[in-house]
Amino acid sequence: MPTLVIDGRELPFEPGQTVIQVAHAHGIDVPHYCYHPGLSIAGNCRICLVEVEGWPRPQISCKLAAAPGLVVFTQSEKARQARAGTMEFLLVNHPLDCPICDQAGECHLQDYSYELGQGASRSATPKTKLPKNVPFGARIVYDAERCIKCTLCVRFCEEVTGTGELAMAGRSDHEIVVMTRQGEFTTRYSMNVVDLCPVGALTSRDFRFKSRLWFMDFAETVCTSCARGCNVTTGAREGALLRLEPRPNPDVNRWWMCDPGRLDYAFVNSPTRLKAPRVKGADGAWREVPWDDAIVAAARALAAHPGDVLLDANLTLEEMALAADLAARLGGRARYAAAVGDDADDFLIVNEKGANAEGARRLGLTREALPGEGGAGAAPASLLLVERDRNVPAALRAATGARVVFAADAAHVPPSAEVVFPLGTFAEREGVLLNHAGRPQWLRRNPGAGPLGLAPAVEVLEELLLEVDPAYRWRGAAALRAELAARPGLDGLAALAAPGTAARAAEVGA
Ligand code: SF4
Ligand code: SF4
Ligand code: FES
Structure with missing residues (x-):
C-alpha cells in the first residue's frame, strides 16, 4: 500500500x-x-x-x-x-449560550474553543441577530445563531434520505438553514440531523432541557423496536431512560437510526413499572415478597399447573433458552410471540418487530399467532414472560391463563397470575439478540435506567429451574452462551466479544 x-x-x-x-x-x-x-x-x-x-x-x-x-x-x-x-x-457571531445550550458537554465548538480559542473576542461589532427557537417539523428545534453553516443537515436530507427538506438560504453572516416544504420535516429519519449537528443549532424536542450530559449514564446496546437491531447508545439518569442515539455499525445501520425507534421508549419509564416480586394471597390481594419466597411460590404454582411457556420475542437468547428448558421440565414447550408491522422501507425499518424473533426460531420455538392473524387461536401456558405490550398483546396474555408471570409493567399481568416477577426492559437487561439477518448483538444494561434492585431474569429463571427440578445444573449466563454457541445456527455467538473486554472495545470503536 x-x-x-x-x-x-x-x-x-x-x-x-x-x-x-x-x-x-x-x-x-x-x-x-x-x-x-x-x-x-x-x-x-x-x-x-x-x-x-x-x-x-x-x-x-x-x-x-x-x-x-x-x-x-x-x-x-x-x-x-x-x-x-x-x-x-x-x-x-456565536452566542454565549453554553450555560443554556443542550449541546454543552458534547459540543465540538465548545471543545475546540477550549483547545484553540481565545478567552475574549476582539470584535467590537455587536453579534448578528438571527432566528431562534424555530420548529423544524414536530421533533426538531433550530437556532440559527448557533449554526456554523456546516451543511451536514442539508447534505443528510439530500444524500441519505433523498427528501431534501432542508436548504441553505441567505448570504454571509445572515446565511441560515431553512425548510423547503413549509414546516414539513416528515422523513422517518429526521432526528439524525440532531446527532449530526456539531453544535447546539439543532436540538431534539424530546430530549432538550431534560438533563445535562455529565449527570447521565450511557450504555452501548441495540434498539429493540424492530428486528434490524440498530446499534445505539442509551442515555439515562436516576431511573429514567432519556434518549437513544445511533452508534456506527457499517453492517447494520451505518451511522443512523429511525425516529420511531429513537422515540419508542416511554414504556421503560412507565409509572406502573413493577419493582419487586409479588404473590397473590388467598384473599386475592397482592403482597410484595422477597425474591426467594417468590421463587418457591412460583415453583409450587407451576407444579400444580404444569404446561407451556409463552415468551416475548424481545427476550435475549439466554432468557429464551432457560425458559424453554423450564417448559421442557414442566412437560410442555416454549412458544414465542412477536408483532409484525407493515411499515418496512428500503433503508432500515423492517416489518418484524420481535427484536430476537430470529433467535427464537433458531432455538426451535414456534410462533404464536397474534389476534387477527388467524390460526388456531391463543393456547394456554403456565408461564408468561412479557416485556412489551406490542409483542404480547392483552388478548394473548389473558388467553394463556398463566399462573407465573415475568412482566416489566403491572398493566401487563393477566388476571390468572398468582406469582409475578418484575422484568427489566431492553435498557436494563443484558444478553444476546439475533437480528433479522441472524447477526448476534449485545443488549447492554444502562445502570441509570429502570427501577433499582431488579434481579437479572436469567438468574431468576435458573433459580426457578433449580426449585422445579433439583437435578438442574446451574450454568450462569456465560456458560449458557458457550453451550448455545455449539448449536446449529448459533455458532456466531462464539465470535461475539463480551461486554467490557478489549475485543469488545475494538468491535465498537471505543
Ligand atoms: S448541522 Fe447544525 S451547524 Fe451544520 S448547518 Fe445544520 S444546523 Fe447549522
Ligand atoms: S430501524 Fe428498527 S432497529 Fe433501527 S432504529 Fe428503527 S426501529 Fe430501531
Ligand atoms: S473543512 Fe474540513 S472538516 Fe470542515
Missing part, C-alpha cells in the same frame, strides 16, 4: 482516502465540523486545517487527497494557528 507521513508516522492508505480519513483510521485526532464519513465532502468549515511540508498555505485535510510521500503536520504551530484563526471567525 502507498504511504504518507502524518506527525512523523509513516502510515499506509487506500487510494481515494483523504488525509483526515487516514489520520482518523490511525487514531490521530484532526478537528472537523463539516466532515462526516457518511456524507459528501463540503470543505466549508476549515477547522481541519493542517500543515503540509513544502506547501505555502495550510490545507483542509478533509478534502486533501492522500498521496505517496505527502508529509503532514496536524499539531505544528502553523496548523494550530490556522485552526485558532478559524475558531475566532466561527465565534465572532
Whole structure:
C-alpha cells in the first residue's frame, strides 16, 4: 500500500482516502465540523486545517487527497494557528449560550474553543441577530445563531434520505438553514440531523432541557423496536431512560437510526413499572415478597399447573433458552410471540418487530399467532414472560391463563397470575439478540435506567429451574452462551466479544 507521513508516522492508505480519513483510521485526532464519513465532502468549515511540508498555505485535510510521500503536520504551530484563526471567525457571531445550550458537554465548538480559542473576542461589532427557537417539523428545534453553516443537515436530507427538506438560504453572516416544504420535516429519519449537528443549532424536542450530559449514564446496546437491531447508545439518569442515539455499525445501520425507534421508549419509564416480586394471597390481594419466597411460590404454582411457556420475542437468547428448558421440565414447550408491522422501507425499518424473533426460531420455538392473524387461536401456558405490550398483546396474555408471570409493567399481568416477577426492559437487561439477518448483538444494561434492585431474569429463571427440578445444573449466563454457541445456527455467538473486554472495545470503536 502507498504511504504518507502524518506527525512523523509513516502510515499506509487506500487510494481515494483523504488525509483526515487516514489520520482518523490511525487514531490521530484532526478537528472537523463539516466532515462526516457518511456524507459528501463540503470543505466549508476549515477547522481541519493542517500543515503540509513544502506547501505555502495550510490545507483542509478533509478534502486533501492522500498521496505517496505527502508529509503532514496536524499539531505544528502553523496548523494550530490556522485552526485558532478559524475558531475566532466561527465565534465572532456565536452566542454565549453554553450555560443554556443542550449541546454543552458534547459540543465540538465548545471543545475546540477550549483547545484553540481565545478567552475574549476582539470584535467590537455587536453579534448578528438571527432566528431562534424555530420548529423544524414536530421533533426538531433550530437556532440559527448557533449554526456554523456546516451543511451536514442539508447534505443528510439530500444524500441519505433523498427528501431534501432542508436548504441553505441567505448570504454571509445572515446565511441560515431553512425548510423547503413549509414546516414539513416528515422523513422517518429526521432526528439524525440532531446527532449530526456539531453544535447546539439543532436540538431534539424530546430530549432538550431534560438533563445535562455529565449527570447521565450511557450504555452501548441495540434498539429493540424492530428486528434490524440498530446499534445505539442509551442515555439515562436516576431511573429514567432519556434518549437513544445511533452508534456506527457499517453492517447494520451505518451511522443512523429511525425516529420511531429513537422515540419508542416511554414504556421503560412507565409509572406502573413493577419493582419487586409479588404473590397473590388467598384473599386475592397482592403482597410484595422477597425474591426467594417468590421463587418457591412460583415453583409450587407451576407444579400444580404444569404446561407451556409463552415468551416475548424481545427476550435475549439466554432468557429464551432457560425458559424453554423450564417448559421442557414442566412437560410442555416454549412458544414465542412477536408483532409484525407493515411499515418496512428500503433503508432500515423492517416489518418484524420481535427484536430476537430470529433467535427464537433458531432455538426451535414456534410462533404464536397474534389476534387477527388467524390460526388456531391463543393456547394456554403456565408461564408468561412479557416485556412489551406490542409483542404480547392483552388478548394473548389473558388467553394463556398463566399462573407465573415475568412482566416489566403491572398493566401487563393477566388476571390468572398468582406469582409475578418484575422484568427489566431492553435498557436494563443484558444478553444476546439475533437480528433479522441472524447477526448476534449485545443488549447492554444502562445502570441509570429502570427501577433499582431488579434481579437479572436469567438468574431468576435458573433459580426457578433449580426449585422445579433439583437435578438442574446451574450454568450462569456465560456458560449458557458457550453451550448455545455449539448449536446449529448459533455458532456466531462464539465470535461475539463480551461486554467490557478489549475485543469488545475494538468491535465498537471505543
Ligand atoms: S444546523 Fe447544525 S448541522 Fe445544520 S448547518 Fe447549522 S451547524 Fe451544520
Ligand atoms: S430501524 Fe428498527 S432497529 Fe433501527 S432504529 Fe428503527 S426501529 Fe430501531
Ligand atoms: S472538516 Fe474540513 S473543512 Fe470542515
